[in-house]
Amino acid sequence: MTIVDVAKHAGVSTASASKVLRNAYGASEAMREKVRASMEELGYRPHGPARGMRGRTYTIGVLVSDIDNPFFSLLADGVSSVIRAHSYELLLSPAGFTRSGQRNVKDALIDHQMDGLVLVSPLMSSEELEETARDIPLCVVGHHSDSDLFDSVAGDDELGASLVVDHLVELGHERIAFVMNHDGRMDPARPEYHRLAGYRAAMERHGLTDQAAVLDASWSFEGGVTAARLVDELPVQPTAVHAGADIVALAMMNELWRQERFIPEAYSLAGYDNSRTSALGPIRLTTVDQSGRQMGETVGRLLVERIEGRTDSRHELMEPTLMARSTTVAPRGE
């Protein structure tokens, strides 16, 4: 069942059938009807690789570290909903947490002639991203950039972190610690760089610079265990901790729970990401919502624009919102 069969059945040339298939310019309405009817009747399905050979694959590749992240799920949904409307499909590829793994998957996606690429929080330098952008339309998520060669969509991490500090200060806290992901200390492309900056700026704005304490731990479950220990080792105990990311906060809660200590009795705790788990009854973690779905929609829109010809770059910053829940309360005795 090929396009030749369809053309024969409809009594037109393959070229015309192809135009109808692609909704391309240069076919009369009558012809479109005829061809579409034949396609329907014959149950014709276009052959992906054959299309990819000459034209487009109508497929957008999305690279993520691992798929076990509720934020990615929302993001993928958002991208998917937008690009489907333009008859593109979405293909997701889990690439792991190593540079080489991500590079392999990225190359594989390019080899498969994806029409566009989405890289989510990639472990790649800005140079490598620009290199990639020369090969394929590119939109990067969660990487702050101002490159001329690709688009980016990121949360306003600075604002998000300051939202948390403002909320804690409003509750009466002064000694507020922040858990930092070491990797991003010096890299302005990373979200944690901006969250730290937002935390620092907000503390200063409230005249609390002296009360600030930054703990060094990776943003992972293991990092959360470390962070819980680091808090205890602080010379002066904070009354509140901004964990920087939900996964860290959840691990800290887990670790304290193991020691039969509880949040918010031990200290107030906030995360970042509004993961599904954070909303659950017995947890109710105060966090920051990034609206993954909306970010995904933006990504989809930017990528389709770029595939259709835009060449100048766009860099969107999305506004996060605070989700105040049960893990942040007024400090005791103050």
Next chain:
Amino acid sequence: MTIVDVAKHAGVSTASASKVLRNAYGASEAMREKVRASMEELGYRPHGPARGMRGRTYTIGVLVSDIDNPFFSLLADGVSSVIRAHSYELLLSPAGFTRSGQRNVKDALIDHQMDGLVLVSPLMSSEELEETARDIPLCVVGHHSDSDLFDSVAGDDELGASLVVDHLVELGHERIAFVMNHDGRMDPARPEYHRLAGYRAAMERHGLTDQAAVLDASWSFEGGVTAARLVDELPVQPTAVHAGADIVALAMMNELWRQERFIPEAYSLAGYDNSRTSALGPIRLTTVDQSGRQMGETVGRLLVERIEGRTDSRHELMEPTLMARSTTVAPRGE
């Protein structure tokens, strides 16, 4: 940069270069060396669609409802690790929870000439699966089947459910309710059908048939809210509930928490899936582990075997294990 360039550069025919590329039979070691060196030197990358046109795409498509499910993540990791060793790539496609959406995505995957397909808990009849299996090597996960046309990997749900009942009985429970997903009542292909059977069989084995109570609610967050209400409406309160799935148990905990009631004080509660959330400190849900990674590895192995030529079908049942945690305790006053 095509295979023709590589062949020229290495001073061999394109056919030979192709053989080296595919690790196919019929090329001397000397030739392999030469060609590989040229590929390296020229930075040659095979063109996916061109390969898919004549031969294989070296890509396996995995269809999942949505990617926000920790079990899928482990599964994908497992599949990926096995197929990579055979130089296949994995492409994941979130297809949503509707029949039509899943069918569209499945068709798109076939159109793209995937070499094999993994369908995870598909919303498709066994007939439709057999239909699909005529088009493409197929392995289905979480669908109990004995079809001759495709392979399947599923957990031993009957055993899993009875493990939970045994555990609860051992703690001293007798009035143990089970939350059932209505959709699967009559369909022996569905996991819930077997979990219900396992629950019933175990209750009978313990002489508790009269104490059994099956509640009808969908296996979703919303279903969990309903289930919590249904438990309260039972004429005789159970001392323990097997929620059938973690998501249901978590929603039930969440709903009770809203009413300022707590697990296990209200009643003992068990889930199924060993989701990451279930292990967290403040939750510690008793559940059943399905070892998603191992299932994924099995899926990968079966699919590669089938792509390489096996034609008879395999149906693997994987043994689950009980994860006894804090939500199941001895009933009060007994």
Next chain:
DNA sequence: GTGAAAGCGCTAACAC
């Protein structure tokens, strides 16, 4: 607005 024909990069069949 429509059709004929070339050719994308690769693989497989077959000849040597």
Next chain:
DNA sequence: GTGTTAGCGCTTTCAC
């Protein structure tokens, strides 16, 4: 073991 060549299904000039 190695090379020659046809052709996969589609898109895209370029005539008409």
